[in-house]
Amino acid sequence: MAKTNELGLTKTDYKGAPTTLCQGCGHNSILSQIISACFELDMLPEDIVKFSGIGCSSKAPTYMLQRSFGFNSLHGRMPAVATGALLGDATLTGLGMSGDGDSASIGMGQFKHIIRRNVRMVYIIANNGVYGLTKGQLSATSEVGLTLKKQGTNELEPIDICLEAMASNATFVARAFSGDPKQVKTLIKAALHHNGTAILDIISPCVTFNNADESMHSYTWGRDHKSPLQDISFIPARDEIMIEDFEEGTVQDVTMHDGSKVRLKKLERDYDPTDRMSAVHIIEESSANKQLLTGLIYVDPSRPSLTDMLGLTDTPLNRLSAEYMRPAKDSLEKINAEMF
Amino acid sequence: MSDKINNFSIKVGTANGSGSQTSNLTILRAIFKMGIPVTGKNMFPSNIQGLPTWYTLRISKDGYTARRDEIEVMVAMNAKSFERDVAELEVGGVLFYDDSIKLPIERDDITLYPMAVKQLIKEAGIPSKLRTMVSNMVYVGILAEMLGVDMEKIKMALDFHFKGKAKPVEINMNIIEASAKWAKENLEKSDDFSLEPMDKTDGLIMADGNTAAALGSIYGGVQVSGWYPITPATSLIEKMNYYLPQLRTAKDGDRTYAIVQAEDELAAVGITIGGGWTGARAMTSTSGAGISLMGEFVGFAYFAEIPIVIWNVQRMGPSTGLPTRTSQGDLNQAYYLSQGDTKHIILIPGSARECFEFGWKSLDIAEEMQTPVFVLSDLDLGQNQWASKPFEYPDTEMKRGKILWEDDFENFLEEHGEWGRYKDVDGDGIAYRTGAGNRKQGSTYFTRGTGHDTFANYSEDPDVWMKTMNRLTLKHETAKEYVPDAIVDNVEGAKVGIIAYGSVDPAIIEARDLLEEAGLKTNYLRLRALPITKTVENFIKENDEIYIVEMNHDGQLRDILRTIMPAESTKLFSSTLNNGLSLTAKWIAEDILNKKEK
Numbered sequence: 001m002a003k004t005n006e007l008g009l010t011k012t013d014y015k016g017a018p019t020t021l022c023q024g025c026g027h028n029s030i031l032s033q034i035i036s037a038c039f040e041l042d043m044l045p046e047d048i049v050k051f052s053g054i055g056c057s058s059k060a061p062t063y064m065l066q067r068s069f070g071f072n073s074l075h076g077r078m079p080a081v082a083t084g085a086l087l088g089d090a091t092l093t094g095l096g097m098s099g100d101g102d103s104a105s106i107g108m109g110q111f112k113h114i115i116r117r118n119v120r121m122v123y124i125i126a127n128n129g130v131y132g133l134t135k136g137q138l139s140a141t142s143e144v145g146l147t148l149k150k151q152g153t154n155e156l157e158p159i160d161i162c163l164e165a166m167a168s169n170a171t172f173v174a175r176a177f178s179g180d181p182k183q184v185k186t187l188i189k190a191a192l193h194h195n196g197t198a199i200l201d202i203i204s205p206c207v208t209f210n211n212a213d214e215s216m217h218s219y220t221w222g223r224d225h226k227s228p229l230q231d232i233s234f235i236p237a238r239d240e241i242m243i244e245d246f247e248e249g250t251v252q253d254v255t256m257h258d259g260s261k262v263r264l265k266k267l268e269r270d271y272d273p274t275d276r277m278s279a280v281h282i283i284e285e286s287s288a289n290k291q292l293l294t295g296l297i298y299v300d301p302s303r304p305s306l307t308d309m310l311g312l313t314d315t316p317l318n319r320l321s322a323e324y325m326r327p328a329k330d331s332l333e334k335i336n337a338e339m340f
Numbered sequence: 341m342s343d344k345i346n347n348f349s350i351k352v353g354t355a356n357g358s359g360s361q362t363s364n365l366t367i368l369r370a371i372f373k374m375g376i377p378v379t380g381k382n383m384f385p386s387n388i389q390g391l392p393t394w395y396t397l398r399i400s401k402d403g404y405t406a407r408r409d410e411i412e413v414m415v416a417m418n419a420k421s422f423e424r425d426v427a428e429l430e431v432g433g434v435l436f437y438d439d440s441i442k443l444p445i446e447r448d449d450i451t452l453y454p455m456a457v458k459q460l461i462k463e464a465g466i467p468s469k470l471r472t473m474v475s476n477m478v479y480v481g482i483l484a485e486m487l488g489v490d491m492e493k494i495k496m497a498l499d500f501h502f503k504g505k506a507k508p509v510e511i512n513m514n515i516i517e518a519s520a521k522w523a524k525e526n527l528e529k530s531d532d533f534s535l536e537p538m539d540k541t542d543g544l545i546m547a548d549g550n551t552a553a554a555l556g557s558i559y560g561g562v563q564v565s566g567w568y569p570i571t572p573a574t575s576l577i578e579k580m581n582y583y584l585p586q587l588r589t590a591k592d593g594d595r596t597y598a599i600v601q602a603e604d605e606l607a608a609v610g611i612t613i614g615g616g617w618t619g620a621r622a623m624t625s626t627s628g629a630g631i632s633l634m635g636e637f638v639g640f641a642y643f644a645e646i647p648i649v650i651w652n653v654q655r656m657g658p659s660t661g662l663p664t665r666t667s668q669g670d671l672n673q674a675y676y677l678s679q680g681d682t683k684h685i686i687l688i689p690g691s692a693r694e695c696f697e698f699g700w701k702s703l704d705i706a707e708e709m710q711t712p713v714f715v716l717s718d719l720d721l722g723q724n725q726w727a728s729k730p731f732e733y734p735d736t737e738m739k740r741g742k743i744l745w746e747d748d749f750e751n752f753l754e755e756h757g758e759w760g761r762y763k764d765v766d767g768d769g770i771a772y773r774t775g776a777g778n779r780k781q782g783s784t785y786f787t788r789g790t791g792h793d794t795f796a797n798y799s800e801d802p803d804v805w806m807k808t809m810n811r812l813t814l815k816h817e818t819a820k821e822y823v824p825d826a827i828v829d830n831v832e833g834a835k836v837g838i839i840a841y842g843s844v845d846p847a848i849i850e851a852r853d854l855l856e857e858a859g860l861k862t863n864y865l866r867l868r869a870l871p872i873t874k875t876v877e878n879f880i881k882e883n884d885e886i887y888i889v890e891m892n893h894d895g896q897l898r899d900i901l902r903t904i905m906p907a908e909s910t911k912l913f914s915s916t917l918n919n920g921l922s923l924t925a926k927w928i929a930e931d932i933l934n935k936k937e938k
Contacts, residue, residue: 046779050786062786062798069776070786071617073610074636080566080607084614084622087564087598089777110610113603306600313594317563318619318775319745322738324596325561325621326700327587329733335555335583336730339545340369340500 006042014039016064026178026204026219027057027126031064033185034095034124038065041189041236049085049092053078053107056133056206057099057126065095076107079114082121083306089316090307093192094121101131104140104159115168118196120305122188125161125199126178128206129217136209143216148209161201162297163283166276172198173279173298177222178205183294189234190296195257196305203292222292229271229282229295230264237261257301264296273299344532346376346401348412352479353425355418357389359473362501362512363480364395368725369497370489371399372546375538379405379846381724381922386571386663392421403540405726406847407922413487413533415479417457419443426450434531436479436486451531453523455482460522464515477512481519486527488535491520547728549695549721553651554579555731556699557623558587561738562649564615564622565599566608568630571663572719573653576625605630609637609650616641616648617787619743619775621703623649628657628670631677638712639678640789642812645762645773647706647713647741654718656920665920666719668842668891674714675870675900681809685819686714686870690845694868695721696731698824705822707741709815710773718891720922721843742772746780753782760794761785762808769815816871823869826876834861837883838932839876841867841897843922844889850925851889851932858933867897872904880908887932889915891923 002010014035021027038048045067052058054075061070069092073081078096086094103111103125114123129146131137138151140159147153165173172194176184184202191198205211205219213220230252237259246265254262254274264273272278279298286293313320350367354360361382368380378399385391398408416425416437423443429435431449439454457478466474483489495513502508554576567577581599588596598615602608608624616622626634631652641648654670656662674686687702689695698715706713744752744759752759752772759782762771771794774783785796792808793799840848845866852862865879880886880901888898895914902909915931917923 044779046781046784049776067781067784069778069784071614071776072786072788072790074640074789077606077610077637080602080610081614081617083600083607084564084566084611084616085618085776086614087600087611088615088618088620088622089775092777109603110607113607117600310598310600311593311595312598313590313596316618316620316777317596317598317615318777320563320596322561324590325563325588326559326734326738331587332555332559332731332733336545339547339730340372340497 005039007044009039011035011039013067014045014065016066017062019063021056021060021063022208024207025056026128026206027060028063029178029181030124030126030184030202030204031060033181034188035064037185037188037192041192043093043192047091047093048095051078051082051085051094051096051121053098053102055099055102055131057097058102060097060126076102076105076110078102079107079110083114083117083119086119086121087307087310087312088318090312091316094119096121096123098123098125100125100127100129100139100141100161104161104164108164112164112168115165115170115197115199117306118171118303120195120197120307122191122198122200125201126204127161127201127217128204128210129215130206130210132206132209146210146215160283160287162199163280165199166280166283166298170199170298171196171300171303174199174296175201175203176294177203177226177292179219179222180226180294183228183232186232186234187296190256190262193256193258193260194299195301196303216290225290225292227286227291227293228267229273229293229297230267232296233263235261235263254299255301262296262299273297345534345536346399346538348399348533349408349410350397350399350413350415350483351411351425351428352395352415353418353421354393354476355420356385356387356391356393358476360393360395360417360476362473363476364397365501365725366480366494366497367483367489368397369500369546370493371397371535372541372727373493373496374490374535375541376535377401377403377405377540377727379724379726381407381720384664392418399535401538401540404846404850404925406850406925409924409926415483416441417476417479434533436482453482453486453527455479456522456526460515460519464518466511466515470511474511474515477515478519481516482523482527484516485520485523486529487533490537491517541727543729544727545730546725547692548575548723548725549689549692549717550576550653550723551579552692552695552728552731553625553699553715553717553722555583556696557649557703558583559734560700560703561621562623562703563597563620564612565624566602566611567599567624568602568605568608568626570605570627570630572655572723573625573627573630573651575723576651576653605633606637609634609648612648613637613641613646616706617646617776619777621707622647623651623703625651625653627653627655628673629660631670631673635677638684639680639682641712642678642682642684643789644787645710645771647710649702649706649713649715651715651717653722654716656918662920664719666843666891666922667918667920668716668718668844669893669896669918670716671892671896671900674716683816683871684712684714685709685823686716687824688716688841688868689721690842690866690868692721692726692728693731700734701824704739707743708739708770708822709819710741710770711815716842718843742770744772744774744783745778746783749774749778749780749783759783761796762792762811763794764811768818769811770818820871820873823871823873825873826868826879827866828863828875828879830863831861834863835884836860836936837863837865837879837886838889839865839867839879839886839897840889844891847923847925847928848889851928854925854929855932858929860933860936870900872901877905880905880912883911885911885913887913887915887935889923889928891918892916893918
């Protein structure tokens with residue numbers, strides 16, 4: 001008998017159509033972790049809405065959460081659609097899946113502006129440093145010196161998605177490696193409980209076009225260079241917090257908007273992910289050191305989301321009845337009278 | 341009534357950004373409140389301050405509201421445009437001019453009234469920072485005295501403009517009264533142009549199309565709107581933002597709407613589509629350049645069948661074109677927008693009152709048809725003030741179309757056994773959608789711009805693709821039953837028809853009178869929507885020849901009609917002029933008569 005969660009659902013209830021991505025694609029591993037995270041968090045699949053743009057990353061939502069609504073939008077335009085849909089029904093939990101082409105090139109403007117609006121959603125960038133669906137072109141996150149079969153060697157400086165997110169005043173910025181499923185899952189859980197746009201830059205190797213050992217988006221490189229900021233765990237609000245005996249200064253709990261906690265255990269260095277300057281600094285530092293920095297880089301659970309700022313009704317807009325939508329007749333008489 | 345009483349045009353030449361709009365609107369409103377039919381048109385440059393700008397008022401005892409080329413009364417406040425302003429006056433016309441303009445006036449066929457603007461401002465002791473603004477009030481006072489504008493009505497206009505704030509009303513009123521007094525003492529009336537009260541504006545209001553559209557959308561229940569600033573559409577959303585808090589705030593203070601200024605038009609329409617997809621009412625507003633940017637998304641919404649409304653307050657294109665000039669050049673763009681085969685529903689209001697009506701109606705039609713609906717207004721209709729019957733409260737309940745929430749979904753399953761997002765159950769091409777956020781298991785689906793079957797699953801099957809396109813074609817046919825029908829005015833014995841749409845309407849009304857005077861009776865059809873209805877087909881069949889009058893260069897509606905009715909194409913003639921100015925009746929009548937002779 002399959003294991004069920006508190007809703008009585010099995011993991012199968014969170015699965016999608018069989019994947020058509022390449023065998024070994026990093027994205028498949030991300031999908032598994034999303035499925036696990038949603039299952040373990042006892043989320044009703046119908047409460048989740050999936051969004052994506054165009055590209056291999058954006059095909060992925062078909063292969064998870066089949067019971068959820070999904071919106072496979074245009075190339076680079078997922079953020080706008082998600083903004084509108086999550087205003088239409090602010091009780092839905094948005095889960096977006098984009099890629100480096102989708103977000104760091106064609107959709108860079110939308111990527112930065114949804115962050116600026118702080119729309120409550122998880123925004124995953126499955127970052128493989130290459131255009132897969134069009135068969136192996138360089139992307140904006142390809143590192144200098146990357147040589148691809150038909151494209152030659154990249155000479156342009158890469159765009160760092162986390163740094164761009166920080167520059168846009170993101171309230172949740174994390175980086176992970178799809179070869180480290182446990183960390184991916186925990187970060188997804190934390191992101192799902194963030195009241196704002198949660199940016200998750202997940203280095204997710206493309207086994208077909210960009211997986212040479214020396215490539216900075218490959219499995220080998222990721223395994224050899226990953227540098228976790230913390231040992232991270234997620235504690236939902238309903239769980240009693242276990243008082244453990246930690247050594248002073250080794251654990252930091254970040255309380256999310258809904259009372260859940262992200263517990264960060266110190267590894268090699270002291271790091272406070274609520275400090276903006278440290279976040280920017282550590283991204284730059286790891287980049288200079290050619291390290292794959294992973295973990296929760298920055299979080300600010302206090303900033304209001306777009307929905308908070310707009311002061312919307314508790315009933316989602318798409319459920320309001322006509323009496324809330326069409327002002328009464330006498331109001332128009334007043335307006336006509338006020339016209340000259 | 342002499343033909344010089346309540347029957348002439350005034351043109352005011354000033355510098356942009358000098359505050360002359362307040363003066364001009366004050367004159368317009370005062371004359372309107374005197375019961376005299378009047379329309380005003382702002383002719384402004386794409387500039388914030390400094391370039392020449394003009395305002396024309398047409399006063400017409402017969403109620404004509406179209407633009408005229410002829411100017412009988414000129415107010416010249418700007419030295420930069422003085423020479424051409426003087427030259428433009430009709431023979432026998434009247435020139436009021438700022439006497440500090442020391443340029444020669446080489447005409448002896450007009451009446452001259454120099455205005456001591458500087459002296460009056462100086463004597464009034466106006467603080468220097470207000471002088472430019474207030475100096476434009478001098479001509480309001482002088483015109484009031486010399487033409488007979490009712491001072492009480494001027495006060496009413498100022499009270500309205502300044503929303504009852506006593507101080508600015510007082511400052512402006514003082515200078516107006518001083519100027520009128522000065523004119524009485526210093527100018528001798530030696531022309532025959534004058535204004536006399538009538539009762540022809542009783543029961544009418546003054547409004548611009550963008551305000552009307554904003555209010556119509558609010559009464560239509562608009563909830564989600566992404567938008568981006570663009571001339572001349574910006575004021576539509578700004579008016580929505582102005583009226584929404586008072587009209588659509590719930591009792592507990594929460595808002596029933598979300599208006600988001602986006603980063604560009606792509607995002608604006610994307611946000612709107614996201615909202616429409618969930619079952620919230622969604623609209624956006626832009627102009628042609630913005631529509632170009634929205635193209636890919638509109639094709640998506642058409643193919644994925646997501647209801648949204650897009651207002652296009654048209655300006656001159658192609659490209660940046662003339663951003664502050666009016667046009668009807670975006671009909672083809674709207675009708676066919678997107679790659680692949682698309683035909684969109686288009687509504688075309690012909691008055692401010694109809695902007696209100698189509699504001700709410702378009703939201704109904706979009707949801708009923710599950711598709712983008714364009715509403716084509718234009719700068720002239722959208723930004724200028726029009727006398728209008730009061731806005732009429734919607735005469736039907738909100739029509740939400742075939743949308744299934746939890747209970748509806750269960751009932752649907754009971755009745756039909758299964759549900760597919762794109763399954764045509766009723767045979768009208770319109771399938772049943774579930775609102776995103778329907779929590780019933782099985783009600784969800786995956787929305788995509790790629791090929792999809794009746795269950796919204798990805799499909800590359802040629803047969804599936806054909807069936808989708810055929811259903812969309814059927815849906816477009818069905819739309820003919822939902823869109824506002826054309827309005828026809830047939831005249832006994834007439835064999836010649838005129839087809840026009842939008843803001844050209846006032847000019848057609850007048851042109852038909854001119855044509856009749858010249859011995860040509862005409863029938864008239866005012867198109868209010870695409871796809872065309874049976875009424876349009878019949879009109880074309882019933883008339884021997886048809887002149888399609890539009891403000892674009894190529895005759896875009898004529899081309900669309902020729903495509904739809906190829907057998908009738910030889911009798912469809914194009915009468916077009918697209919130079920940034922709204923059409924005059926005189927030009928239309930002459931063009932039709934010239935073409936008829938050939």
